Amino acid sequence: MKFKKFITSRGPLLATLVTLLYGILVFAIYFFGYHAMPTNxxxxxxxxxxxxxxxxxxxxxxxxxxxxxxxxxxxxxxxxxxxxxxxxxxxxxxxxxxxxxxxxxxxxxxxxxxxxxxxxxxxxxxxxxxxxxxxxxxxxxxxxxxxxxxxxxxxxxxxxxxxxxxxxxxxxxxxxxxxxxxxxxxxxxxxxxxxxxxxxxxxxxxxxxxxxxxxxxxxxxxxxxxxxxxxxxxxxxxxxHKLPTGINYAMAPFFAILALYLGTMMASLTLYGTYAKFAKEIGRFKSFINLEITYILVAAFSTLITSFITMKFVNVPTTNFMNLWLVHFLLVCASFNFTGIFYFLLGQIGAVINVIITMLQIVAGAGMMPVVTMNPFFKAIHYIIPLYYGILGDYTNFYGGPSITTAVLGLAAIYIITLLISLIIVTIMKKQPMLKFEEIS
Structure with missing residues (x-):
């Protein structure tokens, strides 16, 4: 009888719903997103x-x-x-x-x-x-x-x-x-x-x-x-711009940016918990300022190390290191604020939305196929996502191409816009929707 009560509680039902939602939604995103290749x-x-x-x-x-x-x-x-x-x-x-x-x-x-x-x-x-x-x-x-x-x-x-x-x-x-x-x-x-x-x-x-x-x-x-x-x-x-032999080199810009973004998304959830904790003690605006400073410090330190390691793996010329680090630094800063929007709005449940948006970005980020071949939906959203500009910049940083100016300006714009949106949400929402998982189970 205890098992029946356990299995019929809100936790297992919610787990079933999430599993179904992701199983269908993620498949649909990739199935229709990559339908454009090779037909386009x-x-x-x-x-x-x-x-x-x-x-x-x-x-x-x-x-x-x-x-x-x-x-x-x-x-x-x-x-x-x-x-x-x-x-x-x-x-x-x-x-x-x-x-x-x-x-x-x-x-x-x-x-x-x-x-x-x-x-x-x-x-x-x-x-x-x-x-x-x-x-x-x-x-x-x-x-x-x-x-x-x-x-x-x-x-x-x-x-x-x-x-x-x-x-x-x-x-x-x-x-x-x-x-x-x-x-x-x-x-x-x-x-x-x-x-x-x-x-x-x-x-x-x-x-x-x-x-x-x-x-x-x-x-x-x-x-x-x-x-x-x-x-x-x-x-x-x-x-x-001849590449070394191996699909790993061809996919390296996509892998490098996706890895940074996924790490940032998880770190953003952790930092949101810290923000919510200190918002009660020092006020939400001071806590928000501290959060943004932390974003910058974490981004600067972590990308110095990850960019150096990535550079050694892919054999990127040392002269490209600063450009590589700049793109990665701006990507992490922009991604912190980009993913943070949904945590400010929904609390920890924002992670569900962030995962779905990440799936969309994997297609629209142009790591697997160029924008010109994409379906109209993905072609429309690629302008507003961090992954696209990060991957664009890394193709040039790794193997050569046009200036990284477009990538840098795109990431900087996303960073500023998402920061302002987050500030507006913090101003409006006086109390954070922190979830207590034992209460929803």
Missing amino acids: VDKLPITIVNQDTHSKTIARQLKKNLPFDTINETKNLSQAKTDLDQRTTYLIIDIPRDFAKKASQNRSAQLHFYINDSNQSTVTAAMKSTAQSVAASLNKKISTQKAVIQIAAPKLKTLKRNLLKQEQQAQLEIAQAKQQIATSPAAMQPKLTAQLKQKVAGQKLATRKKAQQQEKQIIAQAKAQAKPTKEAVSEQLHRQ
């Missing part, structure tokens, strides 16, 4: 750089056949590389000078591909796959064309020689006919001349049609017999 890979912008004036047709065919919504075209490879570094384009297909000339000769033409390894692993994998596919497709097409030309060339040469003989024979017959007309009565000559012209025009048209049909037949037969010759197009993959 076509949203990634790429660039075609055509440096060969004779390869306009190839560039046009590439643009038509590639499965991307945004394909930029330029002749400036240097600018395209800058865009790749800034992550405003994700793949460069470079058609070098003399590409068409080499492809038409018995020489291998090289197509250059540029990717930026300082991106999500899903992006780099998709771009490598695209590069291989494009090179293979062009190679098959051009080498097959060469084979067709090699097979058809002798027959086309013979056809051309026969046409020349027919034209010479026709010219001889026309000359003889003109001589006969000249010996005819003057009154009949205009009519005979007109008939001759009509006959000659008809013969030329018939000869031309027959020649075109024979040419088509020769080419069709050559295509049926043709097999790709030796490699006509080879690919040269250039990796900007």
Whole structure:
């Protein structure tokens, strides 16, 4: 009977509800959040750089056949590389000078591909796959064309020689006919001349049609017999900000920021308990000021150590340490206040909300896939979450990329805004909703 009373009390019922809620909600977040990959890979912008004036047709065919919504075209490879570094384009297909000339000769033409390894692993994998596919497709097409030309060339040469003989024979017959007309009565000559012209025009048209049909037949037969010759197009993959081998390196920025955020979320709950305790003794505003100072001190000290250790694991250049520490320091400060909002509002039960928001951030933080490929909901919320700016900054700090200014300003803005929101809540709520777990069980 005691077990029945225990199992039917509020604690087990609440545990069942939380288990169900998380089991369904977390699955739904990830299932719908990552549905965008790989179906939304076509949203990634790429660039075609055509440096060969004779390869306009190839560039046009590439643009038509590639499965991307945004394909930029330029002749400036240097600018395209800058865009790749800034992550405003994700793949460069470079058609070098003399590409068409080499492809038409018995020489291998090289197509250059540029990717930026300082991106999500899903992006780099998709771009490598695209590069291989494009090179293979062009190679098959051009080498097959060469084979067709090699097979058809002798027959086309013979056809051309026969046409020349027919034209010479026709010219001889026309000359003889003109001589006969000249010996005819003057009154009949205009009519005979007109008939001759009509006959000659008809013969030329018939000869031309027959020649075109024979040419088509020769080419069709050559295509049926043709097999790709030796490699006509080879690919040269250039990796900007090349990463060490291993998925752990590709995921390192995501892991580093997520680890800091999770630690901060748990520490925030502990510090909230300290705040609530001292709010009764020294007043909530003094306790809040002490809490914010503690946030800064804990963030500064902890991130000095974690940033140094992370730097050694990932082999980040020592010169990047201050930038790495700055991003991590601002992330922890912003995360303390970001997660603290729900503790001020709901007490310890705010941890439930924080866990759900963390799940949302894992998708919207762009650690697994870029923002441009996300579903509208996650694309909308990524601006207001700490994880996004932290991961953005760490990709640059670890492997290179654009300035960390965007990441720093984003984290600083979140820190200031959440601090003000927390202050407003402290001002309004005179008593903290601290839970006594024995009372809700």
